[in-house]
Amino acid sequence: MSLPRTLGELRHSQFSEQRLRSRRVKDELRENLAGRLRENTPIFPGIVGYDDTVVPQIVNAILSRHNFILLGLRGQAKSRILRALTSLLDPQMPYIAGCEIHDNPYEPICRRCREMVEECSDATAIAYLAPDDRYVEKLATPDVTIADLIGDIDPIKAARGGHELSSEFTVHYGLLPRSNRGIFAINELPDLAGKIQVGLFNIMQEGDVQIKGYPVRLPLDVALVFSANPEDYTARGKIITPLKDRIGSEIRTHYPATVEEGIAITAQEAWTKRDGHKLQVPKYVQEVIERIAFAAREDKKIDKRSGVSQRLPISCMENVISNAERRAIRHGEDLVVPRIGDVYAALPAITGKLELEYEGEMKGADFVGRELIRAAIAKSYDNYFSGANMQPIVQWFDLGGEIQLADTAGAKDALESLRGIQGLLDKTVKVGVGPKDDLALQVSAAEFILEGLHAHKRIGRNEERVFKAGEKKPEPAREKSFETEDRPYRPRRQFN
Numbered sequence: 413m414s415l416p417r418t419l420g421e422l423r424h425s426q427f428s429e430q431r432l433r434s435r436r437v438k439d440e441l442r443e444n445l446a447g448r449l450r451e452n453t454p455i456f457p458g459i460v461g462y463d464d465t466v467v468p469q470i471v472n473a474i475l476s477r478h479n480f481i482l483l484g485l486r487g488q489a490k491s492r493i494l495r496a497l498t499s500l501l502d503p504q505m506p507y508i509a510g511c512e513i514h515d516n517p518y519e520p521i522c523r524r525c526r527e528m529v530e531e532c533s534d535a536t537a538i539a540y541l542a543p544d545d546r547y548v549e550k551l552a553t554p555d556v557t558i559a560d561l562i563g564d565i566d567p568i569k570a571a572r573g574g575h576e577l578s579s580e581f582t583v584h585y586g587l588l589p590r591s592n593r594g595i596f597a598i599n600e601l602p603d604l605a606g607k608i609q610v611g612l613f614n615i616m617q618e619g620d621v622q623i624k625g626y627p628v629r630l631p632l633d634v635a636l637v638f639s640a641n642p643e644d645y646t647a648r649g650k651i652i653t654p655l656k657d658r659i660g661s662e663i664r665t666h667y668p669a670t671v672e673e674g675i676a677i678t679a680q681e682a683w684t685k686r687d688g689h690k691l692q693v694p695k696y697v698q699e700v701i702e703r704i705a706f707a708a709r710e711d712k713k714i715d716k717r718s719g720v721s722q723r724l725p726i727s728c729m730e731n732v733i734s735n736a737e738r739r740a741i742r743h744g745e746d747l748v749v750p751r752i753g754d755v756y757a758a759l760p761a762i763t764g765k766l767e768l769e770y771e772g773e774m775k776g777a778d779f780v781g782r783e784l785i786r787a788a789i790a791k792s793y794d795n796y797f798s799g800a801n802m803q804p805i806v807q808w809f810d811l812g813g814e815i816q817l818a819d820t821a822g823a824k825d826a827l828e829s830l831r832g833i834q835g836l837l838d839k840t841v842k843v844g845v846g847p848k849d850d851l852a853l854q855v856s857a858a859e860f861i862l863e864g865l866h867a868h869k870r871i872g873r874n875e876e877r878v879f880k881a882g883e884k885k886p887e888p889a890r891e892k893s894f895e896t897e898d899r900p901y902r903p904r905r906q907f908n
């Protein structure tokens with residue numbers, strides 16, 4: 413079906429005056445959202461872990477026709493959610509062709525369009541915008557000006573057309589008017605200078621604004637959404653109170669609540685489908701990568717205020733796969749299977765994403781990164797092997813056994829040397845790997861066990877990735893059993 417191309421045609425189409433004239437962006441979002449709720453289809457496909465927390469609050473904000481702000485640390489999918497709002501816009505939105513601010517054909521606000529409709533009437537040309545064209549995003553920085561955001565008086569335009577300086581013809585529109593009848597997102601709102609916040613508030617509240625001292629009337633129709641770091645936002649003086657007042661809903665985002673949710677996000681976001689090689693990332697490798705982020709978020713050596721982005725496990729996963737890929741290519745192996753050693757090789761994807769506190773700075777990002785990996789391994793190891801008897805393996809090392817397992821070693825050679833450790837390969841069934849599985853899978857599983865024992869300090873490992881006996885700790889004094897050995901039987905004293 414072809415779309416109406418003139419105002420006359422538009423009047424007799426689904427985009428009738430009755431339907432469109434007073435339908436503002438927030439009505440449109442609300443209506444389309446209600447449709448999705450009725451059909452019970454996902455509101456924001458691909459947003460994981462927010463179904464019971466963030467999403468219902470956003471739904472309420474939209475149903476309330478609020479401007480809203482997402483408060484959260486970095487890497488909590490804030491921008492992604494804001495961009496996903498476009499999926500709640502109509503597939504096609506008619507506007508007066510050629511209008512810089514996409515005027516409503518039935519209610520144009522710019523002078524050019526008002527005059528055009530008067531002149532051409534039903535012959536006025538109509539154009540359309542797709543949802544993505546109706547989303548404008550701006551990262552707030554202290555140097556953003558009124559001219560960037562709202563507009564500027566253009567003296568050349570004025571001179572050429574013979575207009576008064578304050579005439580609407582001379583305004584060069586900024587980002588906000590250009591997002592008229594759409595969604596305007598400002599990220600890191602507190603970084604916006606106070607003066608600009610005032611301008612923003614005036615537009616929201618009164619529909620007019622002063623540009624270089626000239627009052628300009630701009631009754632815009634925009635859904636405003638923001639994001640900010642919660643501490644910046646709540647810090648006194650960062651946001652002018654009237655602007656804060658006009659933001660209807662304040663919604664807190666969060667990091668994945670469980671390792672499983674983190675794994676789902678990372679699996680969705682990381683670049684894993686690569687050309688050429690088949691890839692199999694063992695579950696325990698996924699868990700270790702995810703737990704690095706979980707451990708980092710709790711670590712005192714890392715700045716809580718800035719958070720640990722979900723981009724950490726995502727980049728880490730990509731690097732881990734690459735390291736495994738490199739090995740597979742070198743050895744002509746068909747199947748790429750990451751190992752725990754590859755996680756250590758992915759340190760460059762980790763360290764840059766940690767904002768260290770003083771104590772962390774002293775120890776260095778590499779050290780902190782390695783500690784996090786080790787803690788993540790220990791936890792994941794316990795998940796599979798707690799209670800398993802690993803004594804024979806530890807003993808093999810204690811009796812002088814040593815094995816080098818470079819992250820570049822091919823599966824065939826590595827498995828050959830791993831076979832020498834009695835009992836080791838039997839234990840891989842705990843992670844679902846048996847002797848009939850691909851060699852690379854067997855090596856990875858066995859290496860996980862060794863790395864787990866090392867993470868628990870039961871065996872040692874040096875820089876060259878040689879596993880060997882752990883440092884001898886003094887035997888812990890045996891816990892004395894309270895009832896049985898220590899106390900001689902003492903008859904109960906009789907009271908009566």
Ligand SMILES: [Zn+2]
Nearest residue numbers: 511515522525
């Ligand atoms: Zn216009």
